[in-house]
Amino acid sequence: MNVESLKVNKQSWDEVAQRFYGRNPLPEYGPLAPREDELNLFGNVSNLKVLDIGCGSGHSLQYMSKRNAGELWGIDLSKKQIDAAKLLPENCSSTVNLFESPMEENPGIPENHFDIVYSIYALGWTTNLDKTLANIHKYLKKGGVFIFSWEHPLHSRVSNKDDVLSFAKSYHEEGPYDHEAWDKPAIMQQHRVSKYVNTLINHGFRIEKMIEDVRLTEEDVHRHANRWYSFEKAKSIPTTLIIKSQKL
Numbered sequence: 001m002n003v004e005s006l007k008v009n010k011q012s013w014d015e016v017a018q019r020f021y022g023r024n025p026l027p028e029y030g031p032l033a034p035r036e037d038e039l040n041l042f043g044n045v046s047n048l049k050v051l052d053i054g055c056g057s058g059h060s061l062q063y064m065s066k067r068n069a070g071e072l073w074g075i076d077l078s079k080k081q082i083d084a085a086k087l088l089p090e091n092c093s094s095t096v097n098l099f100e101s102p103m104e105e106n107p108g109i110p111e112n113h114f115d116i117v118y119s120i121y122a123l124g125w126t127t128n129l130d131k132t133l134a135n136i137h138k139y140l141k142k143g144g145v146f147i148f149s150w151e152h153p154l155h156s157r158v159s160n161k162d163d164v165l166s167f168a169k170s171y172h173e174e175g176p177y178d179h180e181a182w183d184k185p186a187i188m189q190q191h192r193v194s195k196y197v198n199t200l201i202n203h204g205f206r207i208e209k210m211i212e213d214v215r216l217t218e219e220d221v222h223r224h225a226n227r228w229y230s231f232e233k234a235k236s237i238p239t240t241l242i243i244k245s246q247k248l
């Protein structure tokens with residue numbers, strides 16, 4: 001765990017939190033990515049115990065609540081995000097447990113307890129993927145499912161200028177980096193696809209599905225023009241990596 005990076009990221013997230021409230025939560029997996037309505041990775045969540053890693057403003061938990069999940073748990077580094085999550089009406093019931101904590105640590109989340117652990121666009125922030133996936137494995141019951149989405153490892157390495165794609169940096173390069181799209185100090189971790197897959201396997205997960213598709217509709221042409229996740233770039237490069245795995 002990199003204490004200095006976590007300190008920097010916590011401060012930046014507390015400053016920008018409001019800008020991200022409800023940005024691409026479930027049923028979305030990310031910008032220009034296929035949605036849960038199409039993928040149905042979660043199936044029926046009625047009465048299931050679910051945990052959201054990097055729950056942000058709690059909008060994905062709200063979606064789980066509307067689908068009658070039995071227990072709702074969330075963890076997030078940012079105080080501002082957790083405070084916002086607590087205010088969502090669906091999250092006010094006694095079955096919602098929220099922790100302000102880095103995902104690299106267990107602040108008191110029960111082990112062998114959850115049917116589903118998921119993370120929507122948050123896992124790439126961890127300063128220790130190994131530790132975080134070890135924690136998630138412990139939280140799940142045997143046979144429990146872990147689903148995450150994160151920016152596709154190719155997306156920030158490839159740039160698109162005037163419809164010409166080129167490698168801005170090597171695909172082999174891994175480790176911490178300053179994300180170009182952030183105007184605040186923010187240290188994310190860059191991994192290759194194989195790093196996610198192999199770390200899951202090493203911790204006792206079975207990969208069930210991997211999704212790299214994009215979802216491009218006519219209305220996105222304008223909505224996503226000249227943005228970090230641009231329509232033009234998404235025609236050639238996936239924006240989002242989605243992996244569904246199961247605790248063996």
Ligand SMILES: C[S@@+](CC[C@H](N)C(=O)[O-])C[C@H]1O[C@@H](n2cnc3c(N)ncnc32)[C@H](O)[C@@H]1O
Nearest residue numbers: 013025054055056060077078102103120122125
């Ligand atoms: C894009 S937001 C996630 C949105 C949320 N999952 C949703 O569905 O609405 C990324 C979140 O990761 C959180 N985060 C960043 N680093 C973290 C860490 N090391 N541990 C836990 N949460 C972290 C941020 O505070 C932020 O709320």
